[in-house]
Amino acid sequence: xxxxxxxxxxxxxxxxxxxxxxxxxxxxxxxxxxxxxxxxxxxxxxxxxxxxxxxxxxxxxxxxxxxxxxxxxxxxxxxxxxxxxxxxxxxxxxxxxxxxxxxxxxxxxxxxxxxxxxxxxxxxxxxxxxxxxxxxxxxxxxxxxxxxxxxxxxxxxxxxxxxxxxxxxxxxxxxxxxxxxxxxxxxxxxxxxxxxxxxxxxxxxxxxxxxxxxxxxxxxxxxxxxxxxxxxxxxxxxxxxxxxxxxxxxxxxxxxxxxxxxxxxxxxxxxxxxxxxxxxxxxxxxxxxxxxxxxxxxxxxxxxxxxxxxxxxxxxxxxxxxxxxxxxxxxxxxxxxxxxxxxxxxxxxxxxxxxxxxxxxxxxxxxxxxxxxxxxxxxxxxxxxxxxxxxxxxxxxxxxxxxxxxxxxxxxxxxxxxxxxxxxxxxxx
Numbered sequence: 476x477x478x479x480x481x482x483x484x485x486x487x488x489x490x491x492x493x494x495x496x497x498x499x500x501x502x503x504x505x506x507x508x509x510x511x512x513x514x515x516x517x518x519x520x521x522x523x524x525x526x527x528x529x530x531x532x533x534x535x536x537x538x539x540x541x542x543x544x545x546x547x548x549x550x551x552x553x554x555x556x557x558x559x560x561x562x563x564x565x566x567x568x569x570x571x572x573x574x575x576x577x578x579x580x581x582x583x584x585x586x587x588x589x590x591x592x593x594x595x596x597x598x599x600x601x602x603x604x605x606x607x608x609x610x611x612x613x614x615x616x617x618x619x620x621x622x623x624x625x626x627x628x629x630x631x632x633x634x635x636x637x638x639x640x641x642x643x644x645x646x647x648x649x650x651x652x653x654x655x656x657x658x659x660x661x662x663x664x665x666x667x668x669x670x671x672x673x674x675x676x677x678x679x680x681x682x683x684x685x686x687x688x689x690x691x692x693x694x695x696x697x698x699x700x701x702x703x704x705x706x707x708x709x710x711x712x713x714x715x716x717x718x719x720x721x722x723x724x725x726x727x728x729x730x731x732x733x734x735x736x737x738x739x740x741x742x743x744x745x746x747x748x749x750x751x752x753x754x755x756x757x758x759x760x761x762x763x764x765x766x767x768x769x770x771x772x773x774x775x776x777x778x779x780x781x782x783x784x785x786x787x788x789x790x791x792x793x794x795x796x797x798x799x800x801x802x803x804x805x806x807x808x809x810x811x812x813x814x815x816x817x818x819x820x821x822x823x824x825x826x827x828x829x830x831x832x833x834x835x836x837x838x839x840x841x842x843x844x845x846x847x848x849x850x851x852x853x854x855x856x857x858x859x860x861x862x863x864x865x866x867x868x869x870x871x872x873x874x875x876x877x878x879x880x881x882x883x884x885x886x887x888x889x890x891x892x893x894x895x896x897x898x899x900x901x902x903x904x
Contacts, residue, residue: 480790481824481825482793482797482823482824482825483793483794483797483824484789484790484791484792484793484794484795484796484797484824485787485790485791485793485794486791486794486795486887487787487791487883491770492886495767495883495884496884496886498524498525498526498763499522499523499524499525499714499884500522500523500524500525500528501514501522501523502514502522502884502885508851510851511851512851512852512853513851513852513853513885513889513892513893514853515852515853515854515879515880515881515885515893516853516854516855516878516880517692517712517880517881517882518659518689518712518830518855518878518880519855519880520711520712520717521692521711521712521713521714521882522714522882522884523714523715523716524714524715524759524760524763526759526762526763527714527715527716527756527759527760528716530752530755530756530758530759531716531752531753531755531756532752533755534551534554534751534752534755535750535752537551537751539551540748541554541555541748541749541751542748542749551751552751554751554754554755554758555749555751555754557754557755557758558751558753558754558755558756558757558758559573559754561757561758561760561761561777562721562723562757563723564761564777564778564781565691565696565708565757565760565761565781566696566697566698566706566723567696567697567698567699567700567778568698568699568723569699570699570725570726571698571723571724571725571726571728571729572723572724572726572729572742572743572744573721573722573723573724573744573745574586574707574721574722574723574724574744574745575719575720575721575722575745575749575750575753576719576720576722577718577719577720578608578709578719578720579608579686579688579707579708579709579720579721579722580606580607580608580720581720582707582720582721582722583608583609583612583684583686583707583722584608584612584615585722585733585734585744586684586704586705586707586722586724586728587609587612587613587616587651587653587684588612588616588733589728589731589732589733590616590650590651590682590684590704590728590731591613591616591617591619591620591622591650591651592616592619592620592732593731593732594650594651594682594731595650596622596648596649596650596651597622597623597648597650598617598622598623598624598625598644598646598648598649598650599613599616599617599622599623599624599625599649599650599651599652599653600613600625600626600627600641600644600645600649600651600652600653601613601614601624601625601626601627601652601653601654602626602627602628602629602636602641602654602655603626603627603628603629603636603866603867603870604629604635604636604654604655604658604660604661604663604665604867604870605653605654605655605686605867606655606659606686606688606689606863607862607863607866608686609653609654609655609684609686610626610866612653613651613653622650625644625649627640627641627643627644627654628640628870629867629870629871630663631819631870631871631872632819632821633661633663633819633821633826634658634660634661634662634663634818634819634821634832634871635658635661635663635664635665635821635826636654636663636665638666638669638670638673641654641670641673641674642670642673642674642677645674645677645678645681646677646678647677647678649678649681650681650682651681651682651683651684652670652674652681652682652683652684653683653684653685653686654667654670654685654686655685655686655687655688655689655690656685656686656687656689656690656691656694656696656706657687657689657690657693657694657828658689658830658867659688659689659830660819660830660832660857660864660867660868660876660878661818661819661830661832661871662827662828662829662830662831662832662880663819663821663826663827663828664690664694664826664827664828666826667685667701667703668700668701671683671701671702671703675702682704682705682727682728683703683704683705684703684704684705684706685701685703685705685706685707686706686707687706687707687708688707688708688709688712689712689828689830690828691708691709691712691713692712692713692714692788692882693785693788693789693792693828693829694785694789694828695782695785695786695789696708698723698725702725703725704724704725704727704728705722705723705724705725705728706722706723707720707721707722707723708720708721708722709721710753710756710757710760713760714760714763715756715757715759715760716753716756718753719750719753719756721757724744726742729742729743729744730742734746761777761781763784764780764781764784764785764788765777765780765781765784766784767783767784767787767788768780768781768782768783768784768785768787769783769784770787771783771787788883791883792828792829792881792882792883793824793827793829795829795881795883795885795886795887795889795890796824796827796829796831797824798887798890798891799831799879799881799890799893799894800817800820800831802894803887803891805891806891806894806895806898807894807898808894809831809833809894809897812894812897812898812901813901814835814836814837814901814902815833815834815835815836815897815901816833816834816835816836817831817832817833818832818833818834818871818873818876819832819871829880829881829882830878830879830880831878831879831880832857832873832876832877832878832879833876833877833879834875834876834877835877835897835900835901836901837901837903837904838900838903840856840857840858840874840875840876840877841856841858843856843877843900844856844877846900846903847877847896847900850896850899852892852893852896854877854878854879854880855877855878855880856875856876856877856878857875857876857877857878858874858875859873859874859875879893
């Protein structure tokens with residue numbers, strides 16, 4: 476018997492939904508705007524946990540250098556240690572090293588550079604779907620090291636990249652394969668496990684790096700299972716704050732020549748003094764997801780609670796996505812709404828994170844975004860004049876789209892309000 480919940484998702488109870496909203500800032504309003512606001516641009520920077528900002532402020536207010544031996548310094552060392560352990564909880568990283576930078580893009584360039592400059596091979600493979608931080612890093616280091624750059628085409632039906640297309644570009648001379656876990660335009664989830672398995676069958680020595688910035692807030696990551704060499708995420712898209720990028724680096728990648736301080740142990744990727752406030756932010760993110768997991772299972776390790784919480788987030792968001800696409804007894808969904816187009820609309824919900832690329836037939840993408848804003852809804856236009864969008868959109872044969880990216884904090888009422896507004900905009904003359 477088919478488990479329909481895998482496709483349809485499972486909503487949080489009203490009581491739990493209320494508790495969740497209370498843990499985040501500005502889910503239903505904005506301090507600059509009077510009245511209700513719906514924020515559907517979480518792919519650009521997600522809702523912030525109140526606990527993250529409070530703990531960050533408390534730790535950042537301390538002047539002490541954690542590289543000392545007095546009481547407060549030792550406390551800050553513990554804060555950092557806890558944060559590092561929680562990064563490993565997020566990744567399920569039982570080995571390897573951690574890399575923290577100002578942005579996830581910087582982390583990507585560091586990892587790609589270490590492979591390209593140290594590993595023999597004649598080519599580097601990535602996809603046309605990548606964020607510029609990954610695509611441009613692969614292109615830059617391919618050109619710098621004289622390697623062939625091999626971009627893989629996208630699938631304009633699913634909005635993703637097919638496993639076979641990626642593997643067709645990999646051979647015994649490929650030193651690096653870099654691909655994203657999920658698209659920040661289409662929401663398509665790439666089959667990381669299948670890609671890695673097939674790629675390593677073709678080239679067992681291949682280094683593989685994944686950009687998980689978009690996917691991390693929406694699904695479980697398990698580097699111990701994937702056996703990936705590098706992977707990153709950005710806390711500001713994961714209920715946290717701006718100012719840091721986080722990456723896991725496998726044992727074999729960590730030992731490659733890279734930027735490092737000579738006195739540090741082999742495999743260390745950290746440069747300079749740590750920022751404990753950034754680490755306490757990670758701990759608060761994991762605390763929250765574990766709290767959420769604890770609403771459904773009574774006991775478990777920190778990782779088990781975290782996995783349960785992430786799976787519940789995924790299922791709630793999937794249920795919301797179904798409501799937005801298919802509607803309810805209250806209002807029709809985007810798929811059936813006259814004057815509205817849904818792009819890259821893969822019907823398999825298990826292959827999608829909650830991002831909807833869409834258009835309103837009578838309105839340009841930028842104009843539509845402004846019309847939504849006037850009605851208290853924040854979405855974002857992805858258009859082919861943007862350096863962050865052009866390559867991906869061109870690969871799909873699209874000029875642009877309205878990107879709608881809710882979060883698990885949102886409710887069915889938020890979906891219905893968005894649909895009512897969309898129906899109104901579709902009927903504008």
